[in-house]
Amino acid sequence: MSDFATDSDVISALAACVAAGFNQDMAKTTITTVSGFEYSGWTQAGFPAAGVAPTAWAHPTYGTTGAINPKMINGDSAGTRRVLYAALAYSIANQVVCVRDRVGHMGGLSGTSVAAQSVNATLTAAAADGRCAADGSDVEWFLEWYTATGSTGINVTVNVTYNDDTTGNVVVAIPASVPANRMYRITPSSGNRTIKQVNTVTNSATTGTAGNYGVTATNRVFMFMTPVANTLFLGDWASLGFPQIGKNACLYFTVTAVGTAFGTITGTIKAGVK
Amino acid sequence: MDIQVGSQVKVLAPFDSAFPDTYTVESMEGTTAFLANVPEGLANAFDVTYLEVVA
Numbered sequence: 001m002s003d004f005a006t007d008s009d010v011i012s013a014l015a016a017c018v019a020a021g022f023n024q025d026m027a028k029t030t031i032t033t034v035s036g037f038e039y040s041g042w043t044q045a046g047f048p049a050a051g052v053a054p055t056a057w058a059h060p061t062y063g064t065t066g067a068i069n070p071k072m073i074n075g076d077s078a079g080t081r082r083v084l085y086a087a088l089a090y091s092i093a094n095q096v097v098c099v100r101d102r103v104g105h106m107g108g109l110s111g112t113s114v115a116a117q118s119v120n121a122t123l124t125a126a127a128a129d130g131r132c133a134a135d136g137s138d139v140e141w142f143l144e145w146y147t148a149t150g151s152t153g154i155n156v157t158v159n160v161t162y163n164d165d166t167t168g169n170v171v172v173a174i175p176a177s178v179p180a181n182r183m184y185r186i187t188p189s190s191g192n193r194t195i196k197q198v199n200t201v202t203n204s205a206t207t208g209t210a211g212n213y214g215v216t217a218t219n220r221v222f223m224f225m226t227p228v229a230n231t232l233f234l235g236d237w238a239s240l241g242f243p244q245i246g247k248n249a250c251l252y253f254t255v256t257a258v259g260t261a262f263g264t265i266t267g268t269i270k271a272g273v274k
Numbered sequence: 275m276d277i278q279v280g281s282q283v284k285v286l287a288p289f290d291s292a293f294p295d296t297y298t299v300e301s302m303e304g305t306t307a308f309l310a311n312v313p314e315g316l317a318n319a320f321d322v323t324y325l326e327v328v329a
Binding site: 114116152153154155157159169171173174175189202203204205206 | 287288289291292303305306307315316317318319320321323324
């Protein structure tokens with residue numbers, strides 16, 4: 001597959017990014033947060049429009065409502081897409097924002113069920129589009145909340161398939177009254193194994209309220225922060241790390257909160273194809 | 275044997291690997307039992323489905 005090799009390639013791709021790649025302006029509003037927890041901006045209002053809670057496992061794309069890159073052009077499937085430029089004004093000081101490819105997601109899991117609930121999350125189709133490795137080695141998995149669950153803290157056992165095709169259980173502690181947009185990591189429980197599939201989740205007890213949560217697979221694209229509130233982060237291809245995004249990538253924001261607000265984000269991200 | 279406050283219980287699969295010891299039921303609420311002295315960082319609420327009385 002062709003790839004960027006020279007400065008000239010970068011300049012040409014930036015010049016052409018409206019037609020091959022994308023040049024996306026955005027203005028996203030804030031979400032209430034609690035310091036120390038991770039939050040998804042998938043349902044963050046603004047422009048581009050907010051996403052909605054998914055149902056069965058699927059691979060959202062740039063065309064899915066909620067993606068911050070709806071102008072992405074999918075024409076050159078043989079090429080390599082990379083983020084080349086980002087200018088983003090952010091309202092929160094010293095809070096790290098992560099731009100992720102939402103490789104796969106599902107929702108509809110209940111906070112009151114104590115039976116095993118099916119997830120059936122696989123990476124095969126996303127890997128075929130170059131969005132992640134099929135063995136999950138570049139994928140971060142999360143439990144993601146769409147509607148608050150109840151006032152009892154529980155444990156969620158996540159049954160996974162590792163890259164070596166063995167299965168195992170990862171226990172994730174879930175506190176009382178988890179709000180919408182909160183994310184909890186599903187971390188491989190031993191060694192250097194990676195998760196390539198999530199099979200089921202089982203709650204240790206009812207939380208008291210069904211709510212709605214799901215499983216999300218993401219591939220980190222780049223991160224940014226501003227040391228002073230409402231100032232500009234500016235990144236070029238080199239300082240961003242020349243991040244590659246796959247065909248059909250669905251970009252969105254997440255944060256690890258340092259306070260009570262996700263923050264507003266306005267600006268532009270440009271990606272190009274070679 | 276019914277699970278009640280004060281029962282000594284083992285935690286069953288799929289939670290057993292994270293809860294390897296025997297725990298005391300400190301309170302009950304419907305079919306949910308709350309265990310004492312669970313491993314740090316984990317929650318203590320279990321449906322009775324996932325508990326087995328050992329004493």
